[in-house]
Structure formats: C-alpha cells, structure tokens
Amino acid sequence: MLSLAGARAVTVRHPDQLDDLDGVVLPGGESTTIGKMLERYGLLEPVRARLRGGLPALGTCAGAILMGSDALHADGTPSEQPLLGVMDTVTRRNAFGRQVASFEGLLDIDGVPAPPLRAAFIRAPWFERIGDGVEALARVDTPAGARVVVARQGHLLAAAFHPELTGDPRLHALFVEIVRAQQS
Incomplete structure (x- = not known):
C-alpha cells in the first residue's frame, strides 16, 4: 500500500535500522504478541523514543492498540500488555466482538x-x-453510540481497521502526507 501511495517500505528488525526511516507503520496482527516481540528484540524502547521524538507513525488495528497509552480487553478490564504509549488514547481490544463479528464498512475519514x-x-x-x-x-x-475508529495526534495516525486488505491506498497516502509535512 505504501508503494501505491508513493513511498518505499523496508522491514525493521534491529534498533539501528530506525535511524534511516522517515516514518514507521505498525501493522495489524495480535497486539500482545507484537508488543512482546518488540520487547524481545530490543525495539520497544527505541521505537517509543523515535515516535516521541517526532518520527511519524501509522498504526493499524493491533498497531493502533500498541500506540495508545492504555488498552482494555473487550469486557473493559485493563490489558496488561506492552504498549508504546505514544498516543493519548485508550483502546478497547476486540471491541466489535469475536472473529465472527468482523465486518467491512464504508468510512468518511x-x-x-x-x-x-x-x-x-x-x-x-x-x-x-x-x-x-x-x-x-x-x-x-x-x-x-458512535465509536472513534481513526485518530490522529500530530504526526501519529491510528486506525482500528486493516486498510491493506481492501486495496485502497488513501489512508496510507494520508500517512505519506504526514511524513512529508514532518520533513519540511
């Protein structure tokens, strides 16, 4: 999706690779597992520091959870998982329900x-x-009631859905705009 939005993507596996990035995408998946892997590979603190220092980020689904300051389980109890804590948000995991409750919808963003x-x-x-x-x-x-599913805090953009699955690069294009604005 980033290439469709005019950017080049690289995979980051080591903290020193963060130095050459203009922005970072934190993808969907399972947020607890991703957080534990960030810890295991020594990336949690360096990523947190870079994002707090102004590196733009796009977090989708699990990535949006990771970016938040706090997370709740679907039942509203606190989730004790590793978080980056760079956005002033509280996310509710699996808020819409289990896998069977997954859906597609049209969003005005x-x-x-x-x-x-x-x-x-x-x-x-x-x-x-x-x-x-x-x-x-x-x-x-x-x-x-209405629930927020896309949020922005300056150079940080978080979406509760998987934009990569629909083939529409417009959310990624918004992120690329944020990156370019941060560079100028």
Missing part, C-alpha cells in the same frame, strides 16, 4: 478525499477514549 473508504474490521478495536490533543477522524455507529 477527515483528510481522505471522497468517496468513503471501504474498511475491513477484523476483531477490531475502537478508541474508548481520546485525549484533548487527539483528533477523531472517523467514527462507526454501534448500538452503544
């Missing part, structure tokens, strides 16, 4: 040109709370 973006929510989180310095860029209606 502030900063992403029309038409609405098709988004794949797979065991997706939502943002239970966002801080004063965080912008809600998109919401999804639920029986309990």
Whole structure:
C-alpha cells in the first residue's frame, strides 16, 4: 500500500535500522504478541523514543492498540500488555466482538478525499477514549453510540481497521502526507 501511495517500505528488525526511516507503520496482527516481540528484540524502547521524538507513525488495528497509552480487553478490564504509549488514547481490544463479528464498512475519514473508504474490521478495536490533543477522524455507529475508529495526534495516525486488505491506498497516502509535512 505504501508503494501505491508513493513511498518505499523496508522491514525493521534491529534498533539501528530506525535511524534511516522517515516514518514507521505498525501493522495489524495480535497486539500482545507484537508488543512482546518488540520487547524481545530490543525495539520497544527505541521505537517509543523515535515516535516521541517526532518520527511519524501509522498504526493499524493491533498497531493502533500498541500506540495508545492504555488498552482494555473487550469486557473493559485493563490489558496488561506492552504498549508504546505514544498516543493519548485508550483502546478497547476486540471491541466489535469475536472473529465472527468482523465486518467491512464504508468510512468518511477527515483528510481522505471522497468517496468513503471501504474498511475491513477484523476483531477490531475502537478508541474508548481520546485525549484533548487527539483528533477523531472517523467514527462507526454501534448500538452503544458512535465509536472513534481513526485518530490522529500530530504526526501519529491510528486506525482500528486493516486498510491493506481492501486495496485502497488513501489512508496510507494520508500517512505519506504526514511524513512529508514532518520533513519540511
């Protein structure tokens, strides 16, 4: 998706590789496992430091959870998992339900040109709370009310869905714009 948005992607496996990056994408997957792997390979603290120092980041699904200051399980109890803690957000894991409750929907996202973006929510989180310095860029209606699913805090962009699964590069293009703005 990044190449479709005009950027080149590289895989990072070691902390010293962070020095040459203009931005970082924290992908979907299982957030607890990703956090533990970041710890195991000595990347959690260096990534946290780079993001706090202004390196732009896009977190999708599990990546959005990792970027937050706190995470909750689906039942609302605190999740004791490694987090980067770089965004003033609280995410609720598996907020929409189990795998069987996964869905696709159309989202109007502030900063992403029309038409609405098709988004794949797979065991997706939502943002239970966002801080004063965080912008809600998109919401999804639920029986309990509208829930924030895309948030931005300066150079940090987080989405509760998997934009790579639909073939639409517009969210990644927004991220590339954030990276370029940070460089100028």
